[in-house]
Amino acid sequence: MVDTRHEYARVADAYLPVALVVFVLVAGAAGYCLLRWRVREGRDLEPSRRHQNAPLEIAYVAGLAIVVAALLTLTLHVEGREDASARQPALRVDVTAAQWTWTFAYPGTGVVQEPPEDRPTTLVVPAGRTVVFAGRSADVIHDFWVPDVRFQRQLFPDHTEHFDLVFAKPGTYQGICAQFCGLEHQNMHFDVRAVSPAAFARWLARRQAAPA
Amino acid sequence: MSGPAVAPPPEAERPSPAADGGLVARLGSTDHKQIARTAMLAAGAFFLAGGVLALLMRAELARPELQLLSTGDYNALFTVHGSTMIYLFMVPAALALGLYLVPLQVGAPELAAPRAALAGLWLYIAGGAVIYLGFLTQSGPGRATWIGMDPLSEEAYTPGTGMDLWIFGVILATAGSLLLAACILATAMRRRAPGMTLLRMPVFSWTMVATALMVLFAFPVLIVALALLWIDRQYGGVYSGNSGALTYQHLFWFYGHPVVYVMFFPFVGAVAEVFATFSGRRLFGYAFFVGALLLFTSLSMSVWAHHMFTTGQVTNRYFATTSTLLAVPAGVEYFDLIATLWRGRLRLTTPFLFGLGFLLQFLVGGLTGIWVASPPLDYHVNNSYFVVAHFHYTLFGGSLFGLFAALYYWWPKITGHLLHEGLGKVHFWLTVAGGNLTFFPMFFLGQDGMTRRIADYPDRFATLNLLSSIGAGLIAVSVLVFLANVAVSRRRRRPAGPDPWGGQTLEWATDSPPPRLNFIRPLPPVRSYAPLWDLRHEEQRS
Numbered sequence: 001m002v003d004t005r006h007e008y009a010r011v012a013d014a015y016l017p018v019a020l021v022v023f024v025l026v027a028g029a030a031g032y033c034l035l036r037w038r039v040r041e042g043r044d045l046e047p048s049r050r051h052q053n054a055p056l057e058i059a060y061v062a063g064l065a066i067v068v069a070a071l072l073t074l075t076l077h078v079e080g081r082e083d084a085s086a087r088q089p090a091l092r093v094d095v096t097a098a099q100w101t102w103t104f105a106y107p108g109t110g111v112v113q114e115p116p117e118d119r120p121t122t123l124v125v126p127a128g129r130t131v132v133f134a135g136r137s138a139d140v141i142h143d144f145w146v147p148d149v150r151f152q153r154q155l156f157p158d159h160t161e162h163f164d165l166v167f168a169k170p171g172t173y174q175g176i177c178a179q180f181c182g183l184e185h186q187n188m189h190f191d192v193r194a195v196s197p198a199a200f201a202r203w204l205a206r207r208q209a210a211p212a
Numbered sequence: 213m214s215g216p217a218v219a220p221p222p223e224a225e226r227p228s229p230a231a232d233g234g235l236v237a238r239l240g241s242t243d244h245k246q247i248a249r250t251a252m253l254a255a256g257a258f259f260l261a262g263g264v265l266a267l268l269m270r271a272e273l274a275r276p277e278l279q280l281l282s283t284g285d286y287n288a289l290f291t292v293h294g295s296t297m298i299y300l301f302m303v304p305a306a307l308a309l310g311l312y313l314v315p316l317q318v319g320a321p322e323l324a325a326p327r328a329a330l331a332g333l334w335l336y337i338a339g340g341a342v343i344y345l346g347f348l349t350q351s352g353p354g355r356a357t358w359i360g361m362d363p364l365s366e367e368a369y370t371p372g373t374g375m376d377l378w379i380f381g382v383i384l385a386t387a388g389s390l391l392l393a394a395c396i397l398a399t400a401m402r403r404r405a406p407g408m409t410l411l412r413m414p415v416f417s418w419t420m421v422a423t424a425l426m427v428l429f430a431f432p433v434l435i436v437a438l439a440l441l442w443i444d445r446q447y448g449g450v451y452s453g454n455s456g457a458l459t460y461q462h463l464f465w466f467y468g469h470p471v472v473y474v475m476f477f478p479f480v481g482a483v484a485e486v487f488a489t490f491s492g493r494r495l496f497g498y499a500f501f502v503g504a505l506l507l508f509t510s511l512s513m514s515v516w517a518h519h520m521f522t523t524g525q526v527t528n529r530y531f532a533t534t535s536t537l538l539a540v541p542a543g544v545e546y547f548d549l550i551a552t553l554w555r556g557r558l559r560l561t562t563p564f565l566f567g568l569g570f571l572l573q574f575l576v577g578g579l580t581g582i583w584v585a586s587p588p589l590d591y592h593v594n595n596s597y598f599v600v601a602h603f604h605y606t607l608f609g610g611s612l613f614g615l616f617a618a619l620y621y622w623w624p625k626i627t628g629h630l631l632h633e634g635l636g637k638v639h640f641w642l643t644v645a646g647g648n649l650t651f652f653p654m655f656f657l658g659q660d661g662m663t664r665r666i667a668d669y670p671d672r673f674a675t676l677n678l679l680s681s682i683g684a685g686l687i688a689v690s691v692l693v694f695l696a697n698v699a700v701s702r703r704r705r706r707p708a709g710p711d712p713w714g715g716q717t718l719e720w721a722t723d724s725p726p727p728r729l730n731f732i733r734p735l736p737p738v739r740s741y742a743p744l745w746d747l748r749h750e751e752q753r754s
Contacts, residue, residue, distance in 0.1 A: 004588075004591065007588055008588055008589065008591070008592055011586055011588045011589055012589060015582070015583055015586065015589065019579040019580070019582070019583065022575075022579060023572075023575055023576070023579060026546060026550065026571065026572065026575055027572055027575075029550045030550060030553065030568060030571060030572065033550070033553035033554055033556065033558065034553075034558060034560070034568075037491070037553070037554075037555060037556050037557065037558050038558045038559075038560060039557055039558060039559050039560075044557070045556075045557040046557070047491060047492040047493045047555065047556045047557040048493060048554070048555035048556070049493070049494075049749075050496075050555075051493065051494040051495065051496050051497070051498065052496065052497055052498070052499070052500075053496075053497070053551075054500075057497055057500045057544065057547065057548075060543075060544075060547055061540065061543075061544060064539065064540050064543045064544075065540055067539075068536055068537060068539050068540060071536060071582070071586070072532070072533060072536050072537075075532055075536070075586040075587065075588065075589075076529055076532065076533070078588045079528060079529060079532065079586075079587045079588055080529075082587075082588055082591070083528070083587075099369075139363070139369065140361075140363050140364040140369055141361065141363070141364065141457055143522065143595060145595070145596075145661075145663065147592065147596075147660070147661030148661075150588075150591065150592035151591045151592065152522050152591055152592070152594060152595070153522055153523075153524055153591075154522050154523045154524070156457050156458065156523075157363065157457065158452075158453065158454055158455065158456060158457060159454060159455070161524045162524075163524065174661065176661065176663050177663070178522075178594065178595040178596065178663045178664075179361075179595060180287075180357055180361070180364070180595075180664065180665040181364060182287075182364060182369060182370075183283055183284055183287070184283065185283075185287075185665060185666065186283060186665075186666035186667060186668050186669075187668075
């Protein structure tokens with residue numbers, strides 16, 4: 001079970017400080033040069049004539065390579081975790097994206113969540129459990145994105161995409177089509193309702209008994 | 213500022229390019245300088261057009277819900293804005309700069325294959341006109357994004373002539389760019405002055421060589437991909453089957469990532485020249501810089517599918533690795549740029565300010581580029597406003613600042629007179645303020661879940677969007693200040709002389725603007741990548 005939100009934070013928490021430090025170093029070095037060696041009234045300078053320092057550059061490249069290798073190691077490690085599919089997912093949901101609606105089916109139960117009139121479709125999932133999604137588009141490319149779990153996947157008309165997600169805590173999250181898909185792209189939303197596994201089982205049973 | 217190295221020749225030996233003839237003679241001239249000037253003017257016009265489209269979008273986005281535009285119009289606007297800025301502004305502007313300067317920097321009297329370059333210029337202008345003709349069709353212009361994403365761009369989902377015109381226009385403009393790049397490469401390879409070995413070629417010319425290589429490898433792929441798209445729209449059966457849509461993405465991004473560096477390298481080269489000149493030093497670490505450039509060029513051909521991390525259909529680990537590795541050559545370039553300032557004699561002119569702006573603003577785009585090169589991070593921010601912020605920091609913060617650095621630096625060479633320094637500094641600070649106010653809030657919008665290419669958004673994004681729209685207004689003002697600077701400078705005509713800045717490369721050894729065949733006086737000896745710097749220091753010694 002991989003909590004993508006948590007994994008995102010792990011990588012981001014390593015990348016952000018590195019980015020900030022690099023920015024401060026570059027800005028600081030440029031600023032220092034400006035303060036120290038800018039030509040002003042009554043002050044002239046003889047510029048240095050040294051225009052290479054191979055040992056320094058090689059050492060610098062080595063340092064840079066180490067930082068890059070460290071970042072890459074983390075990225076590849078986390079990426080491997082996120083891309084691995086769970087052996088025993090708790091639930092499978094079939095996603096169908098079409099211009100400009102979402103449909104969620106729960107195979108084996110006969111339950112299908114279709115878009116109600118003028119409102120986004122609701123995807124109901126058990127919180128804290130691994131859900132495997134099998135997504136497909138009926139027309140152009142769409143993109144299943146739930147910002148709260150920091151994950152998206154493009155859905156194609158010609159093949160089915162599989163991906164696992166965990167909604168760690170019960171709650172309501174917004175889902176968005178992230179791939180531009182035509183005229184009503186901006187309104188192609190869905191809601192995710194993550195509920196306790198017990199509540200999910202009750203909801204599923206209720207929906208099976210009374211199809212919408 | 214040190215004076216010209218050699219005394220100017222008598223007036224009679226100085227044929228003025230403007231005196232060559234009328235408009236037709238100018239538009240049909242095979243003088244590389246005239247071709248480049250026309251290309252720059254055209255690119256400038258497309259920049260203004262693309263900017264107006266951006267202002268319309270930011271006006272719509274200033275508040276939630278729809279006020280000015282329909283969603284259909286908005287979709288056309290961002291499609292044409294992106295297409296304009298990339299196919300019709302930044303790529304041709306970068307190539308035009310090379311077209312003007314590479315022959316001069318390598319000491320050549322003329323461009324190689326100037327007629328091909330002239331054909332390239334007019335193909336490009338025709339391509340731009342064809343894309344914009346879409347506004348006159350019933351269906352409006354193309355509206356399937358600057359990427360022309362398939363299957364959205366198929367006849368069934370985006371019907372109408374406008375979309376076909378978009379395909380033709382992009383093909384024509386890209387073919388034009390291809391010809392321009394080929395001429396630049398041939399000139400740098402075959403027309404260098406005696407003594408100028410490859411490792412004595414000025415760094416800007418080196419960046420143009422690397423740029424031209426990427427153009428030659430990547431641009432034909434786009435032409436083919438779009439020709440196939442057109443066939444698909446008419447007859448079907450091309451991007452179909454099991455992975456047709458994915459194939460289009462592969463083909464497009466095989467062009468679409470190298471083009472990012474086509475819009476970056478020439479400006480990093482320009483800024484390197486600017487830094488060297490205004491710190492009174494030769495560029496530091498020239499050999500490392502050129503090596504980094506070539507490594508960068510090779511890597512740039514193997515990173516395209518990082519645009520496809522979220523398809524689930526590419527080897528993310530490979531493309532994450534190649535993309536993140538780009539930090540190494542980029543880091544070397546940054547190191548050499550800063551080391552050039554170290555212990556220099558810094559003159560804070562407008563081109564130098566824009567160069568510094570380039571250094572820091574592009575850095576934001578570069579660092580966030582490392583961010584999106586990590587699949588776990590890209591799984592969230594792909595297609596969000598974070599990415600919009602990221603690439604605007606590279607294209608606005610990077611390319612545009614670099615372009616203005618280049619324009620302020622070489623303007624005296626190209627026109628013969630200086631731009632106004634005071635107005636230039638106002639222009640610079642307005643560009644910094646406007647650019648950051650427009651694009652920095654977008655990082656937070658994307659992180660918080662605002663997706664791209666929407667005309668309407670939830671209320672919680674209202675404040676940051678308003679800030680961004682105000683910033684866009686500031687950018688518009690900054691561009692007006694630049695235009696005012698051009699107008700003022702044209703009126704007051706302060707003569708620049710051959711070498712107003714104390715330049716280091718051969719273009720400063722001839723008149724401003726250079727005569728038809730570039731050099732009348734004998735060229736100074738070329739013993740390094742900074743021949744005029746050498747000359748000055750020899751004179752000091754003797």
